[in-house]
Amino acid sequence: GENVEQHPSTLSVQEGDSAVIKCTYSDSASNYFPWYKQELGKGPQLIIDIRSNVGEKKDQRIAVTLNKTAKHFSLHITETQPEDSAVYFCAASRPSGTYKYIFGTGTRLKVLA
Amino acid sequence: DGGITQSPKYLFRKEGQNVTLSCEQNLNHDAMYWYRQDPGQGLRLIYYSQIVNDFQKGDIAEGYSVSREKKESFPLTVTSAQKNPTAFYLCASSKQGLSGNTIYFGEGSWLTVV
Numbered sequence: 684g685e686n687v688e689q690h691p692s693t694l695s696v697q698e699g700d701s702a703v704i705k706c707t708y709s710d711s712a713s714n715y716f717p718w719y720k721q722e723l724g725k726g727p728q729l730i731i732d733i734r735s736n737v738g739e740k741k742d743q744r745i746a747v748t749l750n751k752t753a754k755h756f757s758l759h760i761t762e763t764q765p766e767d768s769a770v771y772f773c774a775a776s777r778p779s780g781t782y783k784y785i786f787g788t789g790t791r792l793k794v795l796a
Numbered sequence: 797d798g799g800i801t802q803s804p805k806y807l808f809r810k811e812g813q814n815v816t817l818s819c820e821q822n823l824n825h826d827a828m829y830w831y832r833q834d835p836g837q838g839l840r841l842i843y844y845s846q847i848v849n850d851f852q853k854g855d856i857a858e859g860y861s862v863s864r865e866k867k868e869s870f871p872l873t874v875t876s877a878q879k880n881p882t883a884f885y886l887c888a889s890s891k892q893g894l895s896g897n898t899i900y901f902g903e904g905s906w907l908t909v910v
Binding site: 715717719724725726727728729732772774783784786787788789 | 800802836837838839841844854884886888897898899900901902903904906
C-alpha cells in the first residue's frame with residue numbers, strides 16, 4: 684500500500700549546526716509534500732511545503748528539496764536553535780481520488796545548546 | 797482569530813462509556829479530519845469528511861463514530877467498542893477537500909481511560 688518512510692527517527696545536533704530529515708514516498712502520483720512541526724502536547728503546525736512542479740523551496744532557515752525521480756524529499760534546517768527542538772512529520776498526498784494524506788512516522792529533533 | 801478549536805483538552809473515560817470530542821473550525825474549510833496519535837507514533841486517520849452530511853472511514857475507524865451536520869463542526873465519539881482509546885486526538889481541516897490543499901490541525905485532545 685501507499686506509505687511514507689521517514690528517517691532518522693531521532694536526531695541530535697549542536698546549536699548552530701544543520702539538520703536534515705529525509706522522506707521517501709511510494710505513490711508516484713503524489714504531488715504535494717508538506718512538513719509539520721509538533722511541539723509537545725500540541726497539534727502539528729505547517730512549516731513549509733512543496734509541490735511536484737518545483738525542486739526546491741526555501742523560507743529563511745528552512746528549505747525543502749524534492750527529487751521526483753527517486754521519490755524522496757528532504758527538510759533542511761540551517762543554523763539550528765534550541766526552539767527548533769520538536770517532532771517533525773513529512774506527508775505526501777495525491778491530486779485526486781483520495782482525501783488522505785500519508786504521514787511519515789516523525790523525527791524527534793533535539794538541538795543541544 | 798481563524799482556526800480549529802478542539803475541546804476538551806483533557807478527557808477521562810470510564811470503562812464502557814462513550815465520550816465525544818468536539819471540533820469546530822472557522823476557516824470556511826470544506827474538509828475535516830480526525831487523526832489519532834499514540835505516544836511516539838505517527839498520525840493515523842480515523843474518519844474524514846469532504847462535505848456536510850458526508851463522511852468516510854479512515855484506516856482505524858472501528859470503535860469511533862462521527863457526524864457532519866454543519867460545515868464548521870465535526871465531532872468524534874469514542875464508543876465503548878474502542879478497546880484501547882487512550883491517545884492524543886487531532887482534528888484537522890482543509891479547503892475544498894482536495895488533496896494538495898494544506899491540512900491545518902487543532903491543538904489536540906488527550907483522552908485517558910480510567
